[in-house]
Amino acid sequence: MTTIPAITPIPAPEPTTPGRATTDHTAPGHAAPGHAAPGHAAPDPTGPIAARAVDVVKTYGRGEAAVRALDGASVDIQRGRFTAVMGPSGSGKSTLVHALAGLDSIDSGQILLGDTDLGALSERDRTLLRRERLGFVFQAFNLIPALTAEENLALPLTLAGTRPDPVWQAELVQMLGLGARLRHRPAELSGGQQQRVAVGRALIARPELVFADEPTGNLDSRAGAALLTFLRDATRSLDQTIVMVTHDPGAASYADRVVFLADGRIVDEQVDPTAESVLSHLARLDAQVGG
Amino acid sequence: MTPMWRLTLRNALAHRSRLALTWLAVALGVAFVAGSLVLTDTSSHLLDAQFRTTSAGVDLTVRSAAAFNSAMGVEVQRDPLPADLTERVDAVPGVARVRAVAAGAGQLQVRGRTVAPNGPTLVGSWGEAPFTAYALRAGHAPRGADEVVLDAATARQQRIALGDRITVSATTSHTLRVVGLTGIGGQEGLANSAVVLVDLPTGQSLLGLGSRVSSIEVLAAEGVAVPGLSARLTAALGTQYAVTNSQDAAAASADAAKESIRYLRIVLLALAGAGLVVGAFLIANTFGIVLTQRARELALLRAAGATSRQVFGSVVGEALLVGLAGSAGGTLLGVGAARALRGLARSAGLALPDGPLTVTGSTLGIALAAGTVVTLLAALGPARRAARVAPVEAMRASEPAPSAPRRGRLTTGWVLLGLAAPLLVAAGWMRSIAGVGLGAALLLVALVVLGPVLAPRLARLVGRPVERLGVPGRLARESTVRNPRRTAATVTALALGLALISFVSVLGGSVKAISAAGTEAIRADLLVQSSGEEMLGGLSPEVVGRVDRLPDVAVVSRARFGHWLDQGATSALAAVDPVTLPEVADITMTAGSLSALGNDGIVLAASAATERGLQVGDTLAMTFPRDGEQLLRVAGVMADESAQALSSRYILSLDGYARHYSEDVDATVYVKLMGGVDQSRARAALKAAVADFPNAQVRDQAEAAAGRAAAIEQVIGLVTVLLGFAVLIALLGITNTLALSIVERTREIGLLRAVGMTRTQLRWMVRAEAVLVAAVAVVGGIVLGLGLAVATLAALAADNPVVVSIPVGQLLAIVAVAVLGGLAAGLLPARRAAQLDVLASIATQ
Structure with a gap:
C-alpha cells in the first residue's frame, strides 16, 4: 500500500487573506487529483464554485478537553455536481458540512456560499439564508409530524410567507413518486417515502446547495438506492448542487466526487468513484491515521 | 434505604428543574391555606385577648337579661340598668366593691376628621384599679364634663397630645379636652378599636342613659366563692337581670366579634381550596409529562426486574417528596400570605385587628397535610400509567403516541354530562339551590372526564x-x-x-x-345614612330631630334595623314609621295595610308570607333580644319590590321596635324637601346641621x-x-x-x-x-x-x-x-x- 502524503489536495488560496470574498472559478492550485495520484492536477472536475471553505478551524470544548474538529479544512464545492464527504468517525466531516450550511459557527477561516461570507452574517440572516438558498436532508426525523407530506414539502417557502411554484411542485412530486401520499402525515409514510418528502422539501425552493447528512442511514438498501439515484439525477437534470455526508462507500459511489477528511483536514479526493475505489481509499486512510 | 427509594430520591433531585414549577404550585396553594388559617387564628386570638384584658380584675357583671347575646357578629344592646340597682347589688352579702359602668359605641373626631379604627370606637366610663385593666401612662383620670382619656395607641397614631380637644359622639356629641393617655393591660391600646374614657356622668350623657347605667361590675369579698355569689345575686335581683362571670361575658363578646371571622375563614379556605384543585391539575400534568419522557427508563427498570408495584411506589414516593417540600415552603410563605390577606381583607372593608401573627400547631399540620395529600392524589393517575409501562418499550425506537381516551371514560363522561345539563336547567326552573349545586358538581366531573x-x-x-x-x-x-x-x-x-x-x-x-x-320605590330627595356598618353605631336620634327642625324640610321618615331569632336562626327586620313612610316611598301592599301595624303587628314581604303560608290576621312567633319570644299579628303583606326598597322582608313599626329592642339608633333618615327648594342648598344645610355626628352621611338617591x-x-x-x-x-x-x-x-x-x-x-x-x-x-x-x-x-x-x-x-x-x-x-x-x-x-x- 502506498503511503499518501498528508497534504491537502485543495491548497487554500492565500490563507493569509481570509477576508477574500470573490468566487474564483479557476483558483490557482486548484487540484482535482485522480484515483491514485493525489496532488496531480486534472482538468476535471472544474466549473463554477457553489460554496467554498477556506482554512476552517473549529474547536469544541476547552483546555484539556478541547477537540479540534476542523483543523484548517479547505474545500470547493462545484456547482451542479454531487459531492460526497467521507472520513472515519471523528474526522470532522459532519462539522465541515454543518459549517458550510451555516448551522455551526467557526473559529477561524472563511465559509463562502456564492458571494456571501457566512461569517459576516447575523444569526437571523443565516436562518434566512438557510431558508432561501439551502436545502437539508437529515438521517432521520426530517418531517414535522403535525404537518402533511405536502405541507412538509412546502415548509421552507411557507415559513418565508410564500407558496411553492405549482408547476415545479407538481414536477417534484411526480419525480419523487409521492402523488398519492401528499395528504398523509409522516407517521403514515414508509421510511423511504419520508426521506423522499425530505428531499422534495430540500429542493422545493430551488436552493443553490442541498446538504444531505447520511440520508440513507435509516433506509433499507432498495429504498436507499432509489433515493441516491434520485439525488444523482437531480444534479444531472436539474443542475442541482448536492453535498452528502456518508460513511457508506456504496452511497458515496453515486457521487461525482468524494472528498476524504481525516483529523479535521481534507486529505484526499476521488472523481467518479466506485464503491471499491472508495473502500480501498478508506482502508489506506485508516492505515495512515492509525500509523 | 431500599434501592427503589434511593432511585426515587435521585430522580426527584435529577428532575428538580422540571419539578420546580410543580413545587411552586403546591407552595402557592399551601401558602394560601396557611395564610388563611394564620390570619383567622390571629384575629380570633387578638379579639379574645382584647375582651379578656378589658374585663380583667372583675369577678361578676350584672346586665339586663337578653334572649340572645349576639346576632350576625354584633352583640345585642341591652336595656340600661336603673340607677338604684348599684346600691341593691352592693348590699348583697359577699360583694366587696361595685362599679357602675356606662359603655357603648361611638365616634371620634380629631381636628374635624373622623378617626375610623378597624372596629368600633369604644366609649366608656373610667374605672380605677382593680376594676379595669386601664393604666394611665400620662396625665390624670377624667373628672368633670369636659375631660377625656384616650388610649395611647390612638393618640400616637392621630398625634394627639394632652390638652388637645377631640369630639366624641354617640347619642349626643361632646367636645372634650384630652387629660390623660392610657394603656390597656401591657399594651398601648386595643388591636381593633379606639378607646375613649370619660367620667360616669359624661358617659351617661354621651350614651343617652340619663341616670341609668349600662352594667354593674362586682368584686367578690376575700374568701367568697364567685359561683355562690353569682347565685345569691341572681336570687336577690330577679330574672330581668343577668349575672355573668366576667370571663364568660368577655368570651361571649369575643364570640360575637369572631363570628364574621368564622365566615371569612370559610370563604378564604374555599378559595384556597380552589387554588389547590387548580394546582392538582398542574401537578398531574407535570408528572404525566415527565413520566412519558421517562417511559423508556421505566421500561428498562421493569425489564431489569422491577415490579409494576415498585414503579408505582417510586412515582408516588417522588410525589410525596415534592408534596412535602412544596407544603413546607408554602407553610413558610403562609405567614407572609397572612399579612397580605389581612391587607386585602381590610381594603375590602372587613374589620380585622392588628397584631402579631399567631401560628398554631394545627395550622402547620393542616397546611402540610393539605399540600401533601393533594400532590399525592394528583400523582396517582400518572403513577398508575407509569406502572403499566411494559418492559418491551425499553426496546422501542420511537416515542409512544399519546394514548387516546378510552371508550369507557367517554361513555361515563357523556352520561354525566347528559345528567348534569338537564339537572341544572330543572333545578334552576324549580328554584332548587341544592339541585343546582349537585348539577354543578356533576357538570364539573363530566367536563374533567371529557376534557381530553x-x-x-x-x-x-x-x-x-x-x-x-x-x-x-x-x-x-x-x-x-x-x-x-x-x-x-x-x-x-x-x-x-x-x-x-x-x-x-x-x-x-x-x-x-x-x-x-x-x-326606585324611594322618592325621598335626600337620605341621611350611617356611614359605618349599621350595627357599629347607627345614627343618633338627635340627627332626625335636627333634620326635622330645618325650614326646607317637608317630611322626615326614618328606618331602623334589628335582628331576631327565627326558630334559632338569625334574621333581620326593619322598623318604619307607617305614617310618614308613604310620603317618601312608593309602597305597594298586596294585603292589609301599613297603618294597621300598631305596636304589635308585622308586615311581611309577599315571598315571606308565601313561604310561611301566612295571611293577614295570622300570627308569627319571633324571638327578640329584649323580651324573648313574642307572637306578632300579621298586619299586611307587602310587594317584594317594596320590601326590597326597605332592605328587609319583615317590617315593624317604630313603636313595635321600641318594645322589643333597646337600641335607639336610626339606619336611614329619608328626607322630603319643601316644593321649590334648591336641593344643593338644602343639602348644605342638612350637612351643617349634623356635622358633629361624623357617621351621618347626607346622600341623594x-x-x-x-x-x-x-x-x-x-x-x-x-x-x-x-x-x-x-x-x-x-x-x-x-x-x-x-x-x-x-x-x-x-x-x-x-x-x-x-x-x-x-x-x-x-x-x-x-x-x-x-x-x-x-x-x-x-x-x-x-x-x-x-x-x-x-x-x-x-x-x-x-x-x-x-x-x-x-x-x-x-x-x-x-x-x-x-x-x-x-x-x-x-x-x-x-x-x-x-x-x-x-x-x-x-x-x-
Missing part, C-alpha cells in the same frame, strides 16, 4: 384565527391538539379558575342590579345606590383577587406544560430552525400555543361560569322574577387578562425554545 375530547376540538375551533400567523400558528394549533390529555389538564385548570371568576362577577352584577331595583353597589363591589373585588390566585397557578400550569413539551419537541424545533424558521417565528409559535390554550380556557370558563351563575340566580330568585345582569365590561376584562396572561405564560418557554442550539437539537435522540 372536548379541549382539542375547542382548540381546533378557537385556533382558526391563529392560523393566520402562517406555519408557526398552524403548528401551534396542531401542538395543542396533538396531546389531548395534556392540553385538557392545562385548559381545565385555567377554565375552572376563570369560571369561578366569571361566576362571581355575574352573580355580583346581578345582586347589584337586584339591590338597585328596589331603590344616586349616591345611596352607589354606596350600596360599592359595598357589593368591595366583596366581589376581594373574592376576585383571591380567585385570581387560582388563575395565576393555572397560568403557571401553561408555562410548565409548554416548557416540558419543548423538551420533548427539541428535535422538531431543531429541524424547523434548520429548514429556516427564524427565532422570532419560533418564539411566536410557542407563545401562540400558550395564548391558544388560554383562549380555549377562556371560552370554556366563561360559558361554564355564566351557565352556573344563571342557574344559581334562578334558584335563588325564589318567587321573584329571575334577574341576570351580565357585566359585559368585566367579562371582557377577564378575557383580556386571561389571554394576556397566556401570552405571558408562554414567554419563558418561548425563550427557552429559541435558545436551543440548532445542531444539538437535531442530534437529540
Whole structure:
C-alpha cells in the first residue's frame, strides 16, 4: 500500500487573506487529483464554485478537553455536481458540512456560499439564508409530524410567507413518486417515502446547495438506492448542487466526487468513484491515521 | 434505604428543574391555606385577648337579661340598668366593691376628621384599679364634663397630645379636652378599636342613659366563692337581670366579634381550596409529562426486574417528596400570605385587628397535610400509567403516541354530562339551590372526564384565527391538539379558575342590579345614612330631630334595623314609621295595610308570607333580644319590590321596635324637601346641621345606590383577587406544560430552525400555543361560569322574577387578562425554545 502524503489536495488560496470574498472559478492550485495520484492536477472536475471553505478551524470544548474538529479544512464545492464527504468517525466531516450550511459557527477561516461570507452574517440572516438558498436532508426525523407530506414539502417557502411554484411542485412530486401520499402525515409514510418528502422539501425552493447528512442511514438498501439515484439525477437534470455526508462507500459511489477528511483536514479526493475505489481509499486512510 | 427509594430520591433531585414549577404550585396553594388559617387564628386570638384584658380584675357583671347575646357578629344592646340597682347589688352579702359602668359605641373626631379604627370606637366610663385593666401612662383620670382619656395607641397614631380637644359622639356629641393617655393591660391600646374614657356622668350623657347605667361590675369579698355569689345575686335581683362571670361575658363578646371571622375563614379556605384543585391539575400534568419522557427508563427498570408495584411506589414516593417540600415552603410563605390577606381583607372593608401573627400547631399540620395529600392524589393517575409501562418499550425506537381516551371514560363522561345539563336547567326552573349545586358538581366531573375530547376540538375551533400567523400558528394549533390529555389538564385548570371568576362577577352584577331595583320605590330627595356598618353605631336620634327642625324640610321618615331569632336562626327586620313612610316611598301592599301595624303587628314581604303560608290576621312567633319570644299579628303583606326598597322582608313599626329592642339608633333618615327648594342648598344645610355626628352621611338617591353597589363591589373585588390566585397557578400550569413539551419537541424545533424558521417565528409559535390554550380556557370558563351563575340566580330568585345582569365590561376584562396572561405564560418557554442550539437539537435522540 502506498503511503499518501498528508497534504491537502485543495491548497487554500492565500490563507493569509481570509477576508477574500470573490468566487474564483479557476483558483490557482486548484487540484482535482485522480484515483491514485493525489496532488496531480486534472482538468476535471472544474466549473463554477457553489460554496467554498477556506482554512476552517473549529474547536469544541476547552483546555484539556478541547477537540479540534476542523483543523484548517479547505474545500470547493462545484456547482451542479454531487459531492460526497467521507472520513472515519471523528474526522470532522459532519462539522465541515454543518459549517458550510451555516448551522455551526467557526473559529477561524472563511465559509463562502456564492458571494456571501457566512461569517459576516447575523444569526437571523443565516436562518434566512438557510431558508432561501439551502436545502437539508437529515438521517432521520426530517418531517414535522403535525404537518402533511405536502405541507412538509412546502415548509421552507411557507415559513418565508410564500407558496411553492405549482408547476415545479407538481414536477417534484411526480419525480419523487409521492402523488398519492401528499395528504398523509409522516407517521403514515414508509421510511423511504419520508426521506423522499425530505428531499422534495430540500429542493422545493430551488436552493443553490442541498446538504444531505447520511440520508440513507435509516433506509433499507432498495429504498436507499432509489433515493441516491434520485439525488444523482437531480444534479444531472436539474443542475442541482448536492453535498452528502456518508460513511457508506456504496452511497458515496453515486457521487461525482468524494472528498476524504481525516483529523479535521481534507486529505484526499476521488472523481467518479466506485464503491471499491472508495473502500480501498478508506482502508489506506485508516492505515495512515492509525500509523 | 431500599434501592427503589434511593432511585426515587435521585430522580426527584435529577428532575428538580422540571419539578420546580410543580413545587411552586403546591407552595402557592399551601401558602394560601396557611395564610388563611394564620390570619383567622390571629384575629380570633387578638379579639379574645382584647375582651379578656378589658374585663380583667372583675369577678361578676350584672346586665339586663337578653334572649340572645349576639346576632350576625354584633352583640345585642341591652336595656340600661336603673340607677338604684348599684346600691341593691352592693348590699348583697359577699360583694366587696361595685362599679357602675356606662359603655357603648361611638365616634371620634380629631381636628374635624373622623378617626375610623378597624372596629368600633369604644366609649366608656373610667374605672380605677382593680376594676379595669386601664393604666394611665400620662396625665390624670377624667373628672368633670369636659375631660377625656384616650388610649395611647390612638393618640400616637392621630398625634394627639394632652390638652388637645377631640369630639366624641354617640347619642349626643361632646367636645372634650384630652387629660390623660392610657394603656390597656401591657399594651398601648386595643388591636381593633379606639378607646375613649370619660367620667360616669359624661358617659351617661354621651350614651343617652340619663341616670341609668349600662352594667354593674362586682368584686367578690376575700374568701367568697364567685359561683355562690353569682347565685345569691341572681336570687336577690330577679330574672330581668343577668349575672355573668366576667370571663364568660368577655368570651361571649369575643364570640360575637369572631363570628364574621368564622365566615371569612370559610370563604378564604374555599378559595384556597380552589387554588389547590387548580394546582392538582398542574401537578398531574407535570408528572404525566415527565413520566412519558421517562417511559423508556421505566421500561428498562421493569425489564431489569422491577415490579409494576415498585414503579408505582417510586412515582408516588417522588410525589410525596415534592408534596412535602412544596407544603413546607408554602407553610413558610403562609405567614407572609397572612399579612397580605389581612391587607386585602381590610381594603375590602372587613374589620380585622392588628397584631402579631399567631401560628398554631394545627395550622402547620393542616397546611402540610393539605399540600401533601393533594400532590399525592394528583400523582396517582400518572403513577398508575407509569406502572403499566411494559418492559418491551425499553426496546422501542420511537416515542409512544399519546394514548387516546378510552371508550369507557367517554361513555361515563357523556352520561354525566347528559345528567348534569338537564339537572341544572330543572333545578334552576324549580328554584332548587341544592339541585343546582349537585348539577354543578356533576357538570364539573363530566367536563374533567371529557376534557381530553372536548379541549382539542375547542382548540381546533378557537385556533382558526391563529392560523393566520402562517406555519408557526398552524403548528401551534396542531401542538395543542396533538396531546389531548395534556392540553385538557392545562385548559381545565385555567377554565375552572376563570369560571369561578366569571361566576362571581355575574352573580355580583346581578345582586347589584337586584339591590338597585328596589331603590326606585324611594322618592325621598335626600337620605341621611350611617356611614359605618349599621350595627357599629347607627345614627343618633338627635340627627332626625335636627333634620326635622330645618325650614326646607317637608317630611322626615326614618328606618331602623334589628335582628331576631327565627326558630334559632338569625334574621333581620326593619322598623318604619307607617305614617310618614308613604310620603317618601312608593309602597305597594298586596294585603292589609301599613297603618294597621300598631305596636304589635308585622308586615311581611309577599315571598315571606308565601313561604310561611301566612295571611293577614295570622300570627308569627319571633324571638327578640329584649323580651324573648313574642307572637306578632300579621298586619299586611307587602310587594317584594317594596320590601326590597326597605332592605328587609319583615317590617315593624317604630313603636313595635321600641318594645322589643333597646337600641335607639336610626339606619336611614329619608328626607322630603319643601316644593321649590334648591336641593344643593338644602343639602348644605342638612350637612351643617349634623356635622358633629361624623357617621351621618347626607346622600341623594344616586349616591345611596352607589354606596350600596360599592359595598357589593368591595366583596366581589376581594373574592376576585383571591380567585385570581387560582388563575395565576393555572397560568403557571401553561408555562410548565409548554416548557416540558419543548423538551420533548427539541428535535422538531431543531429541524424547523434548520429548514429556516427564524427565532422570532419560533418564539411566536410557542407563545401562540400558550395564548391558544388560554383562549380555549377562556371560552370554556366563561360559558361554564355564566351557565352556573344563571342557574344559581334562578334558584335563588325564589318567587321573584329571575334577574341576570351580565357585566359585559368585566367579562371582557377577564378575557383580556386571561389571554394576556397566556401570552405571558408562554414567554419563558418561548425563550427557552429559541435558545436551543440548532445542531444539538437535531442530534437529540
